[in-house]
Amino acid sequence: MPAVTIRNLSAETHRALRVRAAHHGRSTEAEIRDIIEAAVRPSERVKLGSLLASIGRDAEISDSDVEGLQKNRDKTPVAPMTFE
Numbered sequence: 001m002p003a004v005t006i007r008n009l010s011a012e013t014h015r016a017l018r019v020r021a022a023h024h025g026r027s028t029e030a031e032i033r034d035i036i037e038a039a040v041r042p043s044e045r046v047k048l049g050s051l052l053a054s055i056g057r058d059a060e061i062s063d064s065d066v067e068g069l070q071k072n073r074d075k076t077p078v079a080p081m082t083f084e
Contacts, residue, residue, distance in 0.1 A: 006032075 014028075021031035 017031055018028050021028045024031060024034075026034075
């Protein structure tokens with residue numbers, strides 16, 4: 001598992017981390033892991049598929065609406081892009 005070293009952390013910040021960890025009943029290292037995890041992977045993150053499904057429900061799009069869109073869709077193969 002990867003490890004990270006944090007240099008030049010102020011004494012005040014380290015003390016605040018220790019207090020916060022004690023308040024949550026865990027080690028300082030576990031508290032830091034939790035803080036980093038929450039910062040980079042927020043639990044309230046909405047995934048694209050869930051968002052699109054929600055929009056479809058809110059717009060009350062039915063299966064027949066989707067079938068109608070599929071029938072009218074341009075099915076011509078797309079030409080690859082060139083950069084020259």
